[in-house]
Amino acid sequence: MTAPTVRLTGVGKRFRGTVALADVDLTLKPGITGLLGPNGAGKTTLLRILATVLRADAGSVNLLGRDPNAPDERTDIRRRLGYQPQELGFPRGFSSFAFVNYMAVLKEWSEREPRQAEVRRVLAAVGLGDIATKRISRLSGGQRRRVGLAQALLGTPDLLVLDEPTTGLDPEQRVSLRQVLAEIATASTLIISTHQTEDVAALCEQVVVLDAGRVHFDGSVQDLVARAAGRVWLADEAEPTAQTSWRLASGRYRNVGAHVPSGAELVEPTLEDAYLLLRGARARDDETVPA
Amino acid sequence: MTPYHVVPEDLHDWVRGVSGSIASVSVEQHVASCRDCQADVATLVASTRAEAVLDLTDVWSRVRDEIELAPASPVERLLSRLGLPPSDAALVAAAPSLRVPWLTALCSALLFVAAAAVSQSRVGTSLFLLVAPLVPTFAVAMAYGPEASGSLEQESAVPYPLARLVLLRTAAVLLASVPVVAVVGLLLPGRLSWLWLLPAIGFTATVLGLSVWIPPVRAAVWITLVWVVAVSSASRMSTAMTVLDGRYLVLYCLLLIAGPTTLVLGSRHFGTIGRIPL
Numbered sequence: 001m002t003a004p005t006v007r008l009t010g011v012g013k014r015f016r017g018t019v020a021l022a023d024v025d026l027t028l029k030p031g032i033t034g035l036l037g038p039n040g041a042g043k044t045t046l047l048r049i050l051a052t053v054l055r056a057d058a059g060s061v062n063l064l065g066r067d068p069n070a071p072d073e074r075t076d077i078r079r080r081l082g083y084q085p086q087e088l089g090f091p092r093g094f095s096s097f098a099f100v101n102y103m104a105v106l107k108e109w110s111e112r113e114p115r116q117a118e119v120r121r122v123l124a125a126v127g128l129g130d131i132a133t134k135r136i137s138r139l140s141g142g143q144r145r146r147v148g149l150a151q152a153l154l155g156t157p158d159l160l161v162l163d164e165p166t167t168g169l170d171p172e173q174r175v176s177l178r179q180v181l182a183e184i185a186t187a188s189t190l191i192i193s194t195h196q197t198e199d200v201a202a203l204c205e206q207v208v209v210l211d212a213g214r215v216h217f218d219g220s221v222q223d224l225v226a227r228a229a230g231r232v233w234l235a236d237e238a239e240p241t242a243q244t245s246w247r248l249a250s251g252r253y254r255n256v257g258a259h260v261p262s263g264a265e266l267v268e269p270t271l272e273d274a275y276l277l278l279r280g281a282r283a284r285d286d287e288t289v290p291a
Numbered sequence: 292m293t294p295y296h297v298v299p300e301d302l303h304d305w306v307r308g309v310s311g312s313i314a315s316v317s318v319e320q321h322v323a324s325c326r327d328c329q330a331d332v333a334t335l336v337a338s339t340r341a342e343a344v345l346d347l348t349d350v351w352s353r354v355r356d357e358i359e360l361a362p363a364s365p366v367e368r369l370l371s372r373l374g375l376p377p378s379d380a381a382l383v384a385a386a387p388s389l390r391v392p393w394l395t396a397l398c399s400a401l402l403f404v405a406a407a408a409v410s411q412s413r414v415g416t417s418l419f420l421l422v423a424p425l426v427p428t429f430a431v432a433m434a435y436g437p438e439a440s441g442s443l444e445q446e447s448a449v450p451y452p453l454a455r456l457v458l459l460r461t462a463a464v465l466l467a468s469v470p471v472v473a474v475v476g477l478l479l480p481g482r483l484s485w486l487w488l489l490p491a492i493g494f495t496a497t498v499l500g501l502s503v504w505i506p507p508v509r510a511a512v513w514i515t516l517v518w519v520v521a522v523s524s525a526s527r528m529s530t531a532m533t534v535l536d537g538r539y540l541v542l543y544c545l546l547l548i549a550g551p552t553t554l555v556l557g558s559r560h561f562g563t564i565g566r567i568p569l
Contacts, residue, residue, distance in 0.1 A: 053447040083448040106449040
């Protein structure tokens with residue numbers, strides 16, 4: 001049995017009185033974990049805590065067997081950590097190569113030759129090897145995200161924290177990125193935040209659904225999908241009692257809901273269906289909470 | 292078959308084409324009729340080719356280095372010559388404050404101050420005292436922090452100590468800005484020509500300390516407001532030079548010690564500097 005590499009217990013974080021995270025328990029092992037949730041759910045705050053750039057106000061955090069609040073242990077964690085933040089910023093005038101090389105210096109690759117070989121390796125891994133000398137300001141949004149990913153991959157980290165790595169990527173780039181991440185995940189722990197349920201379905205063994213700063217689901221992708229079994233059906237009309245309905249290209253309606261009409265044509269649920277169902281259940285719970 | 296064979300070193304030189312002309316002819320004649328030496332030649336040719344391939348890989352790698360990595364900037368080369376390790380020099384030179392637009396703004400401010408100083412009037416002295424300490428303060432504030440470096444969040448998740456990075460950049464910015472302002476200050480009479488350096492360095496240190504909690508440019512703005520009030524009050528009550536009295540000089544020295552200490556301890560405690568934008 002593989003030992004956990006990330007262990008969060010009762011973690012909380014507030015910003016000026018607003019609760020960003022509340023009582024979060026989370027255990028991660030090597031492999032890929034997907035973090036799903038609506039905007040403002042606390043995903044970025046959670047990833048920043050895992051990336052050691054933010055301290056939790058409450059609870060305990062253990063990353064790679066070390067405490068990020070202890071300065072020396074935090075440095076040890078950072079030596080084995082790769083982080084791609086949601087908002088990427090780059091110094092002006094830098095090329096992809098120069099920026100990743102700069103980040104490699106900060107990651108203690110002090111010897112010039114091995115450092116540059118590593119920079120070339122990660123740029124090639126994200127498909128930027130041929131345009132490494134192009135200024136970042138002239139790259140597309142998807143290419144910039146890949147520069148951010150390249151610096152996170154330096155040194156093949158044991159813990160890789162990626163905040164929306166697939167945003168702005170075209171389908172081909174996303175498939176290519178999945179291949180890169182799947183390869184790293186054989187030995188490392190990856191946690192990725194995304195709004196793309198198909199990325200989570202394709203990549204992740206574990207999925208965590210966060211909403212309003214709390215964990216609403218933590219388990220395998222199959223377990224989450226199984227929750228929607230028997231709750232997704234096709235009909236010629238949008239079902240008023242369904243939680244969500246949308247028209248398919250075939251002209252029929254895909255309905256997702258807790259109450260299935262008798263005789264409905266049930267279909268296999270997807271992760272997206274299960275996520276929507278979970279979100280709907282949470283909204284109903286909120287409505288029934290007494291004032 | 293011949294009982295004699297070419298000495299291995301001579302055979303090696305011949306294969307590599309570095310034998311002398313007489314030795315070359317001699318070896319060639321022998322190899323043409325000796326199967327043992329022909330076999331040795333075949334082995335040597337194969338290994339020489341492998342060496343050539345390795346050399347080509349190395350050459351190609353160096354060519355890519357030249358193309359892909361921009362040559363070190365003049366600032367980076369200067370810092371390396373001053374004894375800073377090359378990796379530290381590269382990090383310092385990446386500070387946005389060392390770029391042309393900032394230097395242009397600095398020169399404009401200095402021209403303004405110089406004009407005031409040359410006028411030798413009381414207003415000119417007050418103006419110099421008001422502006423000169425703030426020039427290095429803002430220069431340092433613009434060298435790091437969320438406003439200066441969009442990559443602060445990535446830089447905060449690396450093992451290299453952020454406080455060290457900030458202090459290195461601060462030293463570089465002070466080295467770049469203080470001498471220029473100091474030369475202008477020499478135009479002024481008496482102790483003002485050098486005493487202004489103490490508030491300048493004290494304020495710079497305060498920016499470093501405050502940046503643990505607030506962005507450095509905001510810290511510099513707060514310091515500016517306090518300094519403007521202090522200098523104008525002193526000017527109204529007696530003379531602007533009051534802000535350089537002994538008791539205030541002690542205060543600037545205390546700030547000089549407290550600022551970097553707070554930065555080092557604060558960044559060690561929080562694991563980052565400033566506040567990463569939410």
